[in-house]
C-alpha cells in the first residue's frame with residue numbers, strides 16, 4: 695500500500711455545529727491533536743511517500759495552531775483545507791491565511807437555498823484565488839433540495855465558477871441523492887464528487903484520520919481503528935487492523 699493523500703480532522707470543535715456533521719463537530723468539541731503532533735505525524739508521512747495532506751475538522755480556522763501547521767507542512771506536502779468559510783470573514787484571520795498560504799482551500803456550501811451562504815462562499819472563493827491559492831467549493835447535496843441546488847450551481851457557473859472548482863458531495867443517510875440527481879445538480883454528466891460515488895470500497899491511496907486519532911479508509915466509516923503510534927507506521931498498523939470495511943450507510 696502506498697498512501698498518497700491523508701485527510702485529518704484536526705478537532706471536533708466547530709461553532710457552526712451542523713446537525714448533519716459527519717463527526718458531530720460542535721461548540722463543545724475539543725482538540726485532541728496538538729499542533730506539534732499533527733506536524734510530526736504529517737512530516738513522517740511525507741518522508742514515507744505521502745504527497746498531500748487535507749486538513750478538516752471541526753472547523754480548521756477555529757483550531758489553535760492552524761497557521762503553525764500550515765507553515766510547517768507546505769514545504770513538504772500539498773496542503774488543502776476545507777472550511778465553512780465563516781472565520782475567514784474576519785480580516786485578521788484572512789490576512790494570516792494569505793501570509794501562510796496553503797495550496798488549496800475549499801469552502802463548503804451546506805444549504806443551497808441560503809442566498810447569504812451562496813454569496814459569502816462565492817466572495818471568499820474569488821478573494822482567496824486572487825492571492826494565488828487554488829480555491830473551490832464543496833457543495834453538499836441532499837435529495838430534499840434538488841431544485842434549489844440546481845439553481846445554486848447555475849448561479850455559481852454564471853458568476854464565473856468553473857465546474858472543476860466544485861466537488862458535489864452527496865449527504866449521507868436518508869436524504870442521500872441518487873447519482874442521477876447529483877448529475878442534474880451539477881448540470882453536466884461529468885462532475886467531481888466523492889470517489890465512493892460509484893462504488894463503496896477501500897482506496898489504496900487515501901485514508902482518513904479522525905479528531906480522536908483513529909483511522910479508516912473513509913471519513914464517514916463508522917468503524918475506525920486507533921493509531922498505535924502517531925506516525926506513518928502507526929497509521930499503517932491501524933489500517934491493517936481494520937477487519938471489516940463497514941460502509942457509512
Ligand code: SF4
Nearest residue numbers: 708711712715752778
Ligand atoms: S461547518 Fe462543517 S465541521 Fe462545522 S459542524 Fe458543519 S459540517 Fe461539521
